[in-house]
Amino acid sequence: xxxxxxxxxxxxxxxxxxxxxxxxxxxxxRSTLQATPIRGRVIAAKALVVAPVMFAAGVLSGGVAxxxxxxxxxxxxxxxxxxxxxxxxxxxxxxxxxxxxxxSVTTLGVGTAVRSAAxxxxxxxxVLMGLPxxxxxxxxxxxxxxxxxxxxxxGLAFMGGTDDLTAGLIPYSAGEGLAWLLAWTAxxxxxxxxxxxxxxx
Amino acid sequence: xxxxxGLCKRxxxxxxxxxxxxxxxxxxxxxxxxxxxxxxxxxxxxxxGLDRPTAGTALINGVPYHRIRNPLRxxxxxxxxxxxxxxxxxxxxxxxxxxxxxIARRRVAEVLETVGLTxxxxxxxxxxxxxxxxxxxxxxxxxxxxxxLMFDEPVNGLDPDGVRWVRHLxxxxxxxxxxxxxxxxxxxxxxxxxxxxxxIGRGRLIMDAPLTxxxxxxxxxxxxxxxxxxxxxxxxxxxxxxxxERPGENEIVATGAAIxxxxxxxxxxxxxLHELRTREASLEQAYQELTASSVEYGARKxxx
Ligand SMILES: Nc1ncnc2c1ncn2[C@@H]1O[C@H](COP(=O)(O)OP(=O)(O)OP(=O)(O)O)[C@@H](O)[C@H]1O
Ligand SMILES: [Mg+2]
Numbered sequence: 001x002x003x004x005x006x007x008x009x010x011x012x013x014x015x016x017x018x019x020x021x022x023x024x025x026x027x028x029x030r031s032t033l034q035a036t037p038i039r040g041r042v043i044a045a046k047a048l049v050v051a052p053v054m055f056a057a058g059v060l061s062g063g064v065a066x067x068x069x070x071x072x073x074x075x076x077x078x079x080x081x082x083x084x085x086x087x088x089x090x091x092x093x094x095x096x097x098x099x100x101x102x103x104s105v106t107t108l109g110v111g112t113a114v115r116s117a118a119x120x121x122x123x124x125x126x127v128l129m130g131l132p133x134x135x136x137x138x139x140x141x142x143x144x145x146x147x148x149x150x151x152x153x154x155g156l157a158f159m160g161g162t163d164d165l166t167a168g169l170i171p172y173s174a175g176e177g178l179a180w181l182l183a184w185t186a187x188x189x190x191x192x193x194x195x196x197x198x199x200x201x
Numbered sequence: 202x203x204x205x206x207g208l209c210k211r212x213x214x215x216x217x218x219x220x221x222x223x224x225x226x227x228x229x230x231x232x233x234x235x236x237x238x239x240x241x242x243x244x245x246x247x248x249x250g251l252d253r254p255t256a257g258t259a260l261i262n263g264v265p266y267h268r269i270r271n272p273l274r275x276x277x278x279x280x281x282x283x284x285x286x287x288x289x290x291x292x293x294x295x296x297x298x299x300x301x302x303x304i305a306r307r308r309v310a311e312v313l314e315t316v317g318l319t320x321x322x323x324x325x326x327x328x329x330x331x332x333x334x335x336x337x338x339x340x341x342x343x344x345x346x347x348x349x350l351m352f353d354e355p356v357n358g359l360d361p362d363g364v365r366w367v368r369h370l371x372x373x374x375x376x377x378x379x380x381x382x383x384x385x386x387x388x389x390x391x392x393x394x395x396x397x398x399x400x401i402g403r404g405r406l407i408m409d410a411p412l413t414x415x416x417x418x419x420x421x422x423x424x425x426x427x428x429x430x431x432x433x434x435x436x437x438x439x440x441x442x443x444x445x446e447r448p449g450e451n452e453i454v455a456t457g458a459a460i461x462x463x464x465x466x467x468x469x470x471x472x473x474l475h476e477l478r479t480r481e482a483s484l485e486q487a488y489q490e491l492t493a494s495s496v497e498y499g500a501r502k503x504x505x
Contacts, residue, residue, distance in 0.1 A: 022286065023286070026284065026285065026286050026287055027281055027283065027284030027285070028284060028285045028286045029284075030246075030251055030280065030281065030284045031284055031285050031294075031298070031341070033249075033250070033251055034249055034251070034272065034273070034278060035272070035273055035298050035301045035302055036301055037249075037250050037266055037267035037269070037272055038267060198253070199253075200246070200251065200252035200253060201246075201251040201252070
């Protein structure tokens with residue numbers, strides 16, 4: 001289910017990105033800034049739309065994934081050996097939702113800073129997937145340490161405390177994973193804010 | 202009231218707006234003229250805080266744009282009519298703007314009616330014709346019933362009825378005591394609409410004066426005299442320091458003097474006049490003289 005999330009993530013991230021890059025592309029940003037000249041308010045408003053929508057989308061898509069797994073498990077195929085405890089599933093779903101919301105707001109921040117859709121996708125992909133995997137592969141102590149604190153593994157730590165995908169790999173708690181995620185989100189939003197303030201629209 | 206103070210904007214090493222200081226006053230239509238690339242649109246973007254000035258300030262009623270609460274209720278502007286989300290309908294666009302600025306929702310229907318877009322407002326904005334987009338942009342500018350209005354080439358793409366309608370709109374907005382700042386390349390239209398003119402070239406202020414003064418100052422504004430004693434009178438006028446031409450046997454065209462002065466001179470010399478009148482330059486002529494040296498993207502004279 002967690003792995004499914006990572007793929008869903010990219011589709012949703014693309015949507016979060018469009019919230020801002022489409023405005024730059026159409027010039028609508030000028031109309032937006034005319035109506036709301038305070039830059040911080042523009043980003044905050046967009047984040048306040050993106051976050052709950054993506055949270056819901058995350059919970060929903062996770063729920064669909066869980067339901068499919070559930071259906072598969074309840075057939076005779078697995079002989080009824082595997083079960084999904086509903087309470088844990090519910091908590092997992094909420095975490096998936098939070099993760100997607102944070103990643104989407106991160107994307108919003110990057111999109112505000114980078115402006116073009118293609119550039120945003122590249123940067124976001126590198127930050128979410130490319131860089132952490134590359135750093136991991138270098139095998140160097142520092143590379144691995146950094147990589148494990150990027151959104152990908154921070155997210156896995158946050159979502160999958162008990163999941164064997166990450167077992168033993170991540171040296172910190174789910175709570176710390178959330179903290180790292182929040183830090184990345186804050187950094188991206190701050191970068192977006194700085195650009196929106198300084199550059200001409 | 203719009204106040205520019207030493208306003209400058211550089212893009213890279215090009216100075217596009219160069220030390221502009223001026224006031225755009227309420228109750229008048231102020232025309233904003235200048236050749237292509239003179240910096241008119243950039244100045245308007247600076248006023249709206251869309252671009253950051255390199256130096257100087259642009260204030261509206263004494264404060265920068267971003268300090269105005271619910272700015273659409275104080276300043277309405279049409280810059281680039283196509284700069285909106287193409288998938289949204291015009292109606293949805295206006296509703297969103299109204300909601301964000303605490304403007305009553307009924308204003309949306311009102312302004313759509315004013316600009317004659319009531320029916321087309323449900324279409325995707327991207328599917329509107331140029332003139333319809335322009336009308337939608339004007340509707341957006343009027344939405345907040347603002348006291349300051351800026352229009353960048355508002356008649357761009359409008360049909361003749363639309364052009365006339367915009368002229369009346371500008372006039373009535375100014376007559377209601379609002380500040381109206383409007384750029385245009387259509388000099389004949391401006392001559393009918395504007396009370397005051399700001400002319401810039403290559404980012405610099407060339408002229409900031411009432412329309413009547415701009416026209417009076419043109420060298421093409423002249424006094425035409427018809428008299429059977431044209432030879433005699435023209436000698437006297439030249440002696441008084443005027444530039445004199447003799448387009449016909451009994452005709453004199455004099456520039457550089459008031460019409461009263463010529464009448465008095467003729468009277469004192471006992472010269473009979475059959476006609477004495479001012480021939481005003483058109484705004485187009487006056488404008489061409491003013492900007493001749495600052496046209497950047499002029500076409501070469503036609504001919505092979
Ligand atoms: N974002 C930008 N980056 C670089 N140069 C720019 C930018 N915006 C405008 N310019 C340049 O600034 C100059 C002034 O442009 P501006 O659009 O203000 O002129 P304008 O007076 O509105 O002209 P027009 O009558 O053609 O509309 C032009 O030379 C233009 O190329
Ligand atoms: Mg322009």
